[in-house]
Amino acid sequence: MKTITARELRKMRDAEEEFLLVNTLDGEHFEKTKIPGAASIPQSASDFLNQVEQRAGGKNRTVVVYCANVRCDSSTKGAEKLERAGFTNVFDFADGYEGWQQINKEKEGGRKAKEDAPVKR
Incomplete structure (x- = not known):
């Protein structure tokens, strides 16, 4: 299973890459863990796939x-279901909402990750 970090996800969004971001939690938890642009599709739903x-x-x-x-x-459960169903490009953002919040606090605070800095020549 492929995983993705918060920095990688932010880079994908900043580059405006095409992807579907899915919050796999039940609806009652969605609003508390919503990343902008995410779809609420609980992995526990019978029609998740x-x-x-x-x-x-x-x-x-x-x-x-x-x-x-x-x-x-x-x-992770959702990613496994998708892969078993034949989805070809699935990433598990294991750090989840908390990881997203942390990376955005760093960005807002002016700190840049080493990999976010411009390449020096």
Whole structure:
């Protein structure tokens, strides 16, 4: 299973890459863990696979799944379901909402990650 870090996810968004971001938690937890632009598709829903395929427009689009934090396994379960169903480009954002919050605090605070800095020549 492929995983993605908060910095990688932010870079994808900043580059305006095409992907579907899915919050796999139940609806009652979605508002507390919503990353802007994310779709609420609970991995526990009986039609999870169909909902993701419809929103993604097919099984070949990049799909990034996440949940609350690294201790939450909802996104991992969702990613496994998607891969078993034939989705070809699935990423598990295991740090989840907490990881997203942390990376954005760093960005807002003016600190840049080493990999975010321009390449020196």
